[in-house]
Amino acid sequence: MMSVLAGTRFRGDFEERMNNIIAEIEADAHIILFVDELHTIMGSGSGMDSTLDAANILKPALARGTLHMVGATTQDEYQKHIEKDAALSRRFAKVLIEEPTTTEALAILQGLKEGYERFHHVQITDGALEAAVSGAKRYLTSKNLPDSAIDLIDEAASKVQNQQTVAGHGFLTDLDQAILDQNVRKANQTLKQLAATEEAENRHQVTEQVVLETLSQLSGIPVAKMTKSEAKKYLRLEEDLHKRVIGQDAAISAVSRAIRRNQSGIRTGKRPIGSFMFLGPTGVGKTELAKALAELLFDDESALIRFDMSEYMEKFAASRLNGAPPGYVGYDEGGELTEKVRNRPYSVLLFDEIEKAHPDTFNLLLQVLDDGVLTDSRGRQVDFSNTIIIMTSNLGATALRDDKTVGFGAQALVHDHEAMQKRILEELKRHYRPEFINRIDEKVVFHSLTDTDMKAVVKLMVKPLIAHLAEQGKTLKISAQALDHLAKEGYDPEMGARPLRRTLQTALEDPLAEWILSDDFKAGDTLKVGLKKKRLHFEKAQ
Known part of the structure; x- marks a missing residue:
């Protein structure tokens, strides 16, 4: 419809084009007019003060039965635009197209397979087609078959083709340099290598694994989630x-x-x-x-x-x-x-x-x-x-x-x-x-935490702190007695492990921060944390 509108500058240009199209179709009974995005005919070509849009121009010909026409649109767009115009909607027989089954979608992909192979210069295995259909059905739920599966195969084939292009880029650079140096022997040798590479690349396949990797990128689900x-x-x-x-x-x-x-x-x-x-x-x-x-x-x-x-x-x-x-x-x-x-x-x-x-x-x-x-x-x-x-x-x-x-x-x-x-x-x-x-x-x-559980929770909580200091080249060693003391001080049967976090901050992290800021605990040092007089004791290892 946009092509019909393009270039119309004066009043009557659009109406003339539409009438010429209708006359040509009516002259040959074998012509069927297909309009994709049928809802676009509503309002197309009408001015600010005119209701003579494409839909109203088509109505008389549709009423006479001399214009054979098929339109395609979504259910939402049909309800929003066309269904409101009762005179137009009753001139069409509404046909709902259901999403194809996985078997039908696989047959559609097999029919399109050769075209995608030719376009991307790859080979697509039957396993890749099956993986695309089943994966798209399960993971790409926001789209319908066969569109989701076709997009997935197209993306996977494009991914393989891009890998091939990168592989051959080095030979093209060498060939350009040989030509500039007027080195005929090297240019001929590079051409043979490039031809051999392209022949090998033509055998590159879009496999089930490539489809799963592509699906992982599109859906955000790791590949491992889609395998055994x-x-x-x-x-x-x-x-x-x-x-x-x-x-x-x-x-x-x-x-x-x-x-x-x-x-x-x-x-x-x-x-x-x-x-x-x-x-x-x-x-x-x-x-x-x-x-x-x-x-x-x-x-x-x-x-x-x-x-x-x-x-x-x-x-x-x-x-x-x-x-x-x-x-x-x-x-x-x-x-x-x-x-x-x-x-x-x-x-x-x-x-x-x-x-x-x-x-x-x-x-x-x-x-x-x-x-x-x-x-x-x-x-x-x-x-x-x-x-x-x-x-x-x-x-x-x-x-x-x-x-x-x-x-x-x-x-x-x-x-x-x-x-x-x-x-x-x-x-x-x-x-x-x-x-x-x-x-x-x-x-x-959930069970209430016991004394034994709290000791295990303390070990779990201090692990990230020890690992973070290790990344900075600092070693922190906490004795079993110190861990038991932290577990005992942070234990509250009614509040669970939440007070333990505060205990760790006040008893362990605050003194540790002072050691680091005073430059007494530097990269390469080892700091030992023990228990002395029921309080944590910090001591640098010699």
Whole structure:
């Protein structure tokens, strides 16, 4: 349509062109007019004070039946532009084109294969075509087949071709230099080498591995996630999580089982990879386990998308997750949750302190937990099937601090895991509706940390500090007695490991900073940290 409009300067130029086109088509019954982006005929060619656009010019010919016409447009554009004009829409028979199946998409790619091979000077294997279709279907969910698979093959072929171009560039430089030096023998030899290289490069193939690497670049998912090594990672999930999270064997086991169950291929529908409710006292590792999952499953801790649900306490705040309704400020910006998942479909979603959110928020999460889909305010469906959803809650934690068991040697419920678990799950049932609780894969009650757990947590916390100093050429050695002292000073049964961070700052990091600033601890030095008179003692090794 833009080609018809191009060059029309005076009133009547566009109408004359359109009438000539219509007359030519009507003169030959075998001509079919095809208009891509059909919605562009609405308003094309009309002036500020005229309604005589392309659509109105075509209407009489379409009504007479003398003009055979096919138009293509998207469902959204059809509803926005064409459907509003009843006189135009009824002159067309609406045909909805569904996305082809993977088998049909593979057949389409096989038909296009020769053209891409000729254009990029590469060979495309059948395995590459199959990987492109299956990979695009699974990972490029924002686009449809066969477009997503075609783009993937085009990118992969271009990648191989670029590698070939770089390889032959050196020979071209040598050939130019030989010609400038009038060295015929060297020029002839270089030409032969270049010809041999080009012949070898013509055999370069676009393989399944190249397609996976290209898909990794487009989707942001590491190649290992798309191969069999992914299965091995799920099998050793407990082992890897134990390195990051201390004292929560039952929680790690429950989470690992649920993820393996969903990722083994036996899950039905498009539900999220896993949905969990982490419960229990504060500072016991709920958020840390979410971070560990993001890093282990998606190789990037930044794959954790965190929402502080205390910001969604009001009724109107719930709409921020999937976008403001039409007419309200922020409608064009989309929802905070939907936009983040659209931009990063492979992620861990952490809803921190979920009990503080308004009840309307849970209505939105219901369809996510059940169908793996959430529709934003602009009508776009966002896929959550590749996310892990974690909700943390301190529900019942306050009451647990005050409750005591009955009898001699009474102790706080926070020390009795079975009693604590029973009390928290009862609070859970009182606070949330059954349809919401039943959609969660696992409700995990975290253990309170013991003295032994705290010692392991201290070792874990000082590792980054020791490694950071080692990068500067400084060696820090902390004795077992000093670590036990830090664990004891930072231990609080009610607050978990959070006070330990403050203890490390005041007892270890502050004196260490003074040593560094006073230039007593330089590169090449070794500083020993021990325990003397129940205080940390710093001493430089001789």
